[in-house]
Amino acid sequence: xxxxxxxxxxxxxxxxxxxxxxxxxxxxxxxxxxxxxxxxxxxxxxxxxxxxxxxxxxxxxxxxxxxxxxxxxxxxxxxxxxxxxxxxxxxxxxxxxxxxxxxxxxxxxxxxxxxxxxxxxxxxxxxxxxxxxxxxxxxxxxxxxxxxxxxxxxxxxxxxxxxxxxxxxxxxxxxxxxxxxxxxxxxxxxxxxxxxxxxxxxxxxxxxxxxxxxxxxxxxxxxxxxxxxxxxxxxxxxxxxxxxxxxxxxxxxxxxxxxxxxxxxxxxxxxxxxxxxxxxxxxxxxxxxxxxxxxxxxxxxxxxxxx
Amino acid sequence: xxxxxxxxxxxxxxxxxxxxxxxxxxxxxxxxxxxxxxxxxxxxxxxxxxxxxxxxxxxxxxxxxxxxxxxxxxxxxxxxxxxxxxxxxxxxxxxxxxxxxxxxxxxxxxxxxxxxxxxxxxxxxxxxxxxxxxxxxxxxxxxxxxxxxxxxxxxxxxxxxxxxxxxxxxxxxxxxxxxxxxxxxxxxxxxxxxxxxxxxxxxxxxxxxxxxxxxxxxxxxxxxxxxxxxxxxxxxxxxxxxxxxxxxxxxxxxxxxxxxxxxxxxxxxxxxxxxxxxxxxxxxxxxxxxxxxxxxxxxxxxxxxxxxxxxxxxxxxxxxxxxxxxxxxxxxxxxxxxxxxxxxxxxxxxxxxxxxxxx
Numbered sequence: 001x002x003x004x005x006x007x008x009x010x011x012x013x014x015x016x017x018x019x020x021x022x023x024x025x026x027x028x029x030x031x032x033x034x035x036x037x038x039x040x041x042x043x044x045x046x047x048x049x050x051x052x053x054x055x056x057x058x059x060x061x062x063x064x065x066x067x068x069x070x071x072x073x074x075x076x077x078x079x080x081x082x083x084x085x086x087x088x089x090x091x092x093x094x095x096x097x098x099x100x101x102x103x104x105x106x107x108x109x110x111x112x113x114x115x116x117x118x119x120x121x122x123x124x125x126x127x128x129x130x131x132x133x134x135x136x137x138x139x140x141x142x143x144x145x146x147x148x149x150x151x152x153x154x155x156x157x158x159x160x161x162x163x164x165x166x167x168x169x170x171x172x173x174x175x176x177x178x179x180x181x182x183x184x185x186x187x188x189x190x191x192x193x194x195x196x197x198x199x200x201x202x203x204x205x206x207x208x209x210x211x212x213x214x215x216x217x218x219x220x221x222x223x224x225x226x227x228x229x230x231x232x233x234x235x236x237x238x239x240x241x242x243x244x245x246x247x248x249x250x251x252x253x254x255x256x257x258x259x260x261x262x263x264x265x266x267x268x269x270x271x272x273x274x275x276x277x278x279x280x281x282x283x284x285x286x287x288x289x290x291x292x293x294x295x296x297x298x299x300x301x302x303x304x305x306x307x
Numbered sequence: 308x309x310x311x312x313x314x315x316x317x318x319x320x321x322x323x324x325x326x327x328x329x330x331x332x333x334x335x336x337x338x339x340x341x342x343x344x345x346x347x348x349x350x351x352x353x354x355x356x357x358x359x360x361x362x363x364x365x366x367x368x369x370x371x372x373x374x375x376x377x378x379x380x381x382x383x384x385x386x387x388x389x390x391x392x393x394x395x396x397x398x399x400x401x402x403x404x405x406x407x408x409x410x411x412x413x414x415x416x417x418x419x420x421x422x423x424x425x426x427x428x429x430x431x432x433x434x435x436x437x438x439x440x441x442x443x444x445x446x447x448x449x450x451x452x453x454x455x456x457x458x459x460x461x462x463x464x465x466x467x468x469x470x471x472x473x474x475x476x477x478x479x480x481x482x483x484x485x486x487x488x489x490x491x492x493x494x495x496x497x498x499x500x501x502x503x504x505x506x507x508x509x510x511x512x513x514x515x516x517x518x519x520x521x522x523x524x525x526x527x528x529x530x531x532x533x534x535x536x537x538x539x540x541x542x543x544x545x546x547x548x549x550x551x552x553x554x555x556x557x558x559x560x561x562x563x564x565x566x567x568x569x570x571x572x573x574x575x576x577x578x579x580x581x582x583x584x585x586x587x588x589x590x591x592x593x594x595x596x597x598x599x600x601x602x603x604x605x606x607x608x609x610x611x612x613x614x615x616x617x618x619x620x621x622x623x624x625x626x627x628x629x630x631x632x633x634x635x636x637x638x639x640x641x642x643x644x645x646x647x648x649x650x651x652x653x654x655x656x657x658x659x660x661x662x663x664x665x666x
Contacts, residue, residue, distance in 0.1 A: 035457075041643075077647070084313060085658075087650040090396050090457050094597065095650070099643030105636030106348045217634055222465065229462055266473035273462040277444070280459060284452040299455075 006137045008253055013138075013145060014211055016249025018043070018203040018220075020148045022227035023234060023241040024155055025199025029075075031159065031236055032192035033172040033297040036078050037093025040224025041100020042071040042197045046204025048104040051111055051215040060118045064144070064205045071201020072194045074100060079193040083186055086301035101218065111215040120144065120210045144206045149242070156238040168192060172295035175302040185302050200224070229276035235283060235292045248272045312663045318656070326656045330604070333652025337645045344640060355627050362626025363619030369626075370619075371505035375578070377618030378511050379404065379570035379592040384599030384614050385519040385607040386566030389526060390559040392605050394539040397560055399445065399460025400567040401593025402467035403438035405585055407568025408575045409471060410437030412490065412582040415575070416479065419494025426496050427510070431572050438568020439561040441467060446560035450553040456560065464593070468585040475582050490582040499577035508577025511569075515614075518566060522607035535559060567593055595621070598646050 022039050029036050036042075046067035054063030074096060081092040120142045129139040159165040170178040171188045179185050203223070208215055226248055233248075234240035251272060255265035283294050342352035363373050383400050390397045397403075411434035418426060441463055448454035472488070481491030499508035526532040537545040538555045545552050574588055575581070582588070599617050603609035624638030 095646035098639040102639030105634040266469040
């Protein structure tokens with residue numbers, strides 16, 4: 001039993017890591033009032049960029065950084081469309097996803113079936129990784145897994161305890177009031193959306209250079225959509241994003257392990273999406289909205305003269 | 308800093324000419340941008356465009372295929388145009404389409420002995436109800452609890468996909484399929500007739516064109532259509548005028564879901580003649596239909612034309628896949644780029660951009 005648990009948790013954390021990167025980024029973007037349905041597209045572009053750059057330069061770090069930058073660049077398109085041009089955020093995000101799926105497919109074609117030139121190694125944390133039970137469960141992952149974990153408290157702290165965080169939340173809550181206080185709404189939203197793309201790119205790179213490690217066309221396989229769901233499930237909170245990402249990652253790990261017990265993997269797969277709808281219903285209550293801090297101006301473009 | 312600043316200002320009025328011109332210019336710019344992407348990835352864009360045109364529209368076979376692919380796009384796109392007019396953003400049409408396929412397919416598998424003249428209409432009716440039922444979830448959540456329909460309808464796409472998978476891997480797997488995830492083939496009475504030598508299942512095509520015309524008339528010529536438009540353009544005014552906007556939200560969601568459901572029936576009864584995993588039933592028609600609706604400027608009648616164009620693009624995409632050895636996903640570049648440029652182009656019909664130099 002313990003062995004089963006250890007192995008499930010040891011698999012769950014990496015399975016949830018790409019989701020965690022993406023969700024942390026989307027939490028920030030949505031906190032500024034911009035919904036970006038392009039996560040799937042930014043992630044897959046990150047995945048193909050990470051793989052291609054690592055492959056051609058032989059340098060893993062370069063690949064990961066390039067993936068993040070490409071994710072941010074994609075997000076810049078969405079920021080321009082939804083913040084400057086104020087087009088429909090839903091449609092612009094969808095377009096971004098399609099674009100990412102298409103371009104990544106073309107770039108990645110020559111890398112299909114190739115082994116990655118560089119290997120990311122698990123960090124061998126002295127002492128801790130040799131602990132019985134806990135060692136193999138928690139302390140034998142690669143650096144990208146720990147980086148995602150480390151970002152959680154940092155992003156939580158920035159969001160709730162710093163001036164930047166207050167500014168970000170005020171822009172998503174009431175942009176007109178923030179503007180009146182002298183906050184540059186456009187700049188905050190651009191930064192938040194681009195940061196979201198940066199994180200989605202990292203999540204994608206994690207998949208192609210660490211988790212797989214390989215390039216497979218369409219390898220994000222809907223992870224970007226789960227990120228959209230997770231952001232709501234986490235109620236726009238970085239700490240709950242960690243919980244949610246590992247929970248949803250666990251569902252993916254468990255779906256085949258529970259099959260022998262007669263639990264259909266398909267029904268298990270639906271669970272995250274159904275839970276998300278439930279959370280959406282929960283946060284629709286006024287009292288709840290205020291306590292959770294649902295970004296009230298989500299999906300609303302802001303224009304000064306139209307107040 | 309002395310950077311020039313981009314400002315977006317509202318235009319006072321938009322002429323029809325400006326709006327058509329904006330659409331044409333956006334499309335041309337989109338094609339140019341796609342060409343740039345293609346050539347930067349080492350594909351000759353002129354050659355690619357020629358192959359797409361030839362593949363989709365250059366032969367009788369290509370035209371037939373394009374028309375066949377335009378059927379689900381039109382059914383779904385016309386419904387979405389209606390919903391989007393009310394600013395109800397149903398983006399879960401893909402899931403509603405799959406539910407239609409499940410219900411229609413379920414009827415086909417269980418009542419194959421019924422006469423064709425009864426069975427096929429019942430399948431379409433069932434598909435409509437299935438799609439409408441799937442859309443009823445976001446509709447009720449939106450009307451009753453103000454839950455955003457974008458996210459709920461999207462989540463249900465993935466639930467629908469898993470439901471189809473569960474059925475074709477489980478209880479509905481055909482015993483003679485030797486372990487493949489397919490249902491048994493439908494009885495002949497449950498298969499739609501085709502135009503000789505093509506895959507155009509014309510009953511669905513006629514249905515789609517008829518419904519597109521009806522939706523257009525509903526929208527432009529009836530009181531209800533007027534209410535739908537006002538709900539979209541100015542919900543506060545609509546409520547002030549005593550319109551029941553909740554009822555309208557529910558109505559357009561159910562209608563658009565139902566039409567998507569019928570598209571699902573058309574696909575399984577007209578093309579595949581059995582149920583398969585979701586990717587086999589629809590290569591994302593429910594999402595592509597969003598482009599069809601947007602290109603048609605949310606006019607169901609114009610969707611007839613845009614559905615055919617996008618259908619041709621899909622067929623042309625298959626052609627360059629073979630001719631240029633490109634991956635299947637490359638056609639998404641077209642979808643994404645066109646959508647992006649068209650929504651950006653819309654902005655120029657409502658606003659003008661001004662470059663301000665500040666000192």
